[in-house]
Amino acid sequence: MKPLSPKAFQRIQEWLYRNAGIQLSAQKGSMVVSRLWRRVEALGLADFDAYLEHVFSPVGEVERAEMLDRLTTNETYFFREPGHFALLRERILPDIRDRAAKVWCAAASTGEEPYSLAMVLADQLGQRWQLTASDICGRALQQARSGLYRMDRLDLLPRDYLKRFCRRGTGHYEGMLLIDPELRARVRFVQHNLLDAWAEPDEFDVIFLRNVLIYFDQPTRQRVLDNLCATLRPGGWLIIGHCESLAGLSLPLQQLAPSIYRMARVPHRQRLSA
Incomplete structure (x- = not known):
């Protein structure tokens, strides 16, 4: 697969800012590639330019939502700050x-x-x-x-809350909580x-x-x-x-x-x- 071209990266930058208000710095190209290349392959497309042509076409609404999901950062844990x-x-x-x-x-x-x-x-x-x-x-x-959730997300969760509001996984769900x-x-x-x-x-x-x-x-x-x-x-x-x-x-x-x-x-x- 060809690398992400500057033109393709700029299209993604402009679209993400216009639709979500998020600014992608020039240093985020590798992050974009890591989050989207599987979608390029899954759709059987040759490269990122072809992917964006599909995404921004009249039939690309579902994939636009998928791209937004993949480019949105979701880093959090229980009782952060x-x-x-x-x-x-x-x-x-x-x-x-x-x-x-x-x-x-x-x-x-x-x-x-x-x-x-x-x-x-x-x-x-x-x-x-x-x-x-x-x-x-x-x-x-x-x-x-x-x-x-995985149990490793719980470092700051109070022990009494863990007992009252969570259920520990067993068997297939060992190491998880619900x-x-x-x-x-x-x-x-x-x-x-x-x-x-x-x-x-x-x-x-x-x-x-x-x-x-x-x-x-x-x-x-x-x-x-x-x-x-x-x-x-x-x-x-x-x-x-x-x-x-x-x-x-x-x-x-x-x-x-x-x-x-x-x-x-x-x-x-x-x-x-x-």
Whole structure:
């Protein structure tokens, strides 16, 4: 098979940025090859140029979705950045007393983060919570819905949560765990592109959007955060990754600590008229 040509790589770069907001640096050519060459062979095509002609043809819709799935990074594990879960448990949830808490995990990947959130919510609130988990990658969501994971993903999962909310695999599933079906059923998984506005009339108390903004340029970050802020309740919380920042963006949020932001409790127009 011929190497990935500069022209083909540029087509992929432009398409991925336009459709997912993700920028591929010039150094990512080998990553693209490693993730797509099996698809070129599976379709019986001669090279990447022929593959892209198929992908971007009128009959390439299914393969475009496949390519997007393969190029989307899905690296995560249970209770990643544990301080955020402590904040949820100790500060955010105790302040929500008059209704069910509504949480959005906006980059669910293969499900480790939303299930970590679900364990905290079930532990602290019983049945008084709703959790929506979304991702652009259909393949990742399919795995997330299964709730089946390798045991080596569990280093930070609290032992009592492991006993209460997980089932250890035996026989063919030795070395695996399954999220308890009752907890799994409480998590709603939705395929969603963060470049698009949320289509439902939800108001969330907390949005987790962690370790995603690093893949976007500044205009795309603004667009994504505008969409998310439109769904936050007054006083709602936005949690991003520790390596990320909202510096330079115009948003109705107050930074309380690195990676921790909060919407004003009273909308701006009400404060002016008070």
